[in-house]
Amino acid sequence: MMPNKPRDFIAGSYYHIYNRGVEKRTIFLNQSFYYHFLKTIDFFRFYNKRKLSEGIPNKPTLPSSDKSIELVKILCFVLMPNHYHLVLQQTINGGISRFMNDIANSYTRYFNLKTKRLGHLFQGAFKAKTVESPESFLQVTRYIHLNPMEFYSNSLQSAASVKAQWLISYPYSSYKVYLGKSIIYDPCDHRLISEIVNSPKQYQEFVEAKIEERPGLGIANLILEDEFPTPLLSPIIKGTASDTSKV
Structure with a gap:
């Protein structure tokens, strides 16, 4: 090649x-x-x-x-x-x-x-x-981690909580790493992820908020346009006003 x-x-x-x-x-x-x-x-x-x-x-x-x-x-x-x-x-x-x-x-x-x-x-x-900001990083990683929902095979009427558990169980994704869980083959740099993502729980809520929608909707230019205003993203990003982890 x-x-x-x-x-x-x-x-x-x-x-x-x-x-x-x-x-x-x-x-x-x-x-x-x-x-x-x-x-x-x-x-x-x-x-x-x-x-x-x-x-x-x-x-x-x-x-x-x-x-x-x-x-x-x-x-x-x-x-x-x-x-x-x-x-x-x-x-x-x-x-x-x-x-x-x-x-x-x-x-x-x-x-x-x-x-x-x-x-x-x-x-x-x-x-x-290019991923140019922490906000864009969150949008892109959410889009990536929601990709497996493309072939979610159960009824479309399944509760969001059922879909959320199915997404966590998908084995060929770094999503579990972001939630503080282990995976069999983990090539990810945990230090860099933890420098950007403030709270695994908040990140999970951020991902699940779009589990019923098309994950790429509104961010075609990242895949580069932030869909949500910064105040919604700030609590998830370390170093923002809403981050109390450094206090």
Whole structure:
């Protein structure tokens, strides 16, 4: 696979990243595929001196990574059957481009080996939007964490509380991390998340407030326009007037 042309990502900045399967095909066939992708993004967020051909020779396994140089920090993710979303912070120049190249090549090789296929798996270059403020971060992560509701299979008349519990139980998302719970494969930077999100309970209420709606409604430009006024978001963000955690 040819590498993507480097883009002008800025070290220290945050980005909403998205990619999906070519022709909208399913890229996560079962639990093993989901978990392997999570292990892949955890591995390649650090600079890896090994070549990809050495990393996955004849079987779909990953070597240990060199954790001395971090390319990106992962702050949010959701994996869906045919696409995924990430929120990344670039930590060194070129970090996001290299990270995205490496995970695309590595996971495509894994997928093709497991399914005995050839060719590209992802639909061209990944898409990216800058996340410019804590308010935007909250809006984007809520949108990402509500993605699994796209295929909520129970009756549309289910109580919001039932949907909320189902959303928490979705295993291929960082939502539980934001609620202070553990997940099986956790590549997220908890320190950065805790610096932005004031209270897991308030964040949960913020997400559940939109569980009955289309999660992307009103924020098309982030995915970049804040739907709610700052006063509603302030209590969730550390360092605001409503935050009493530092008193």
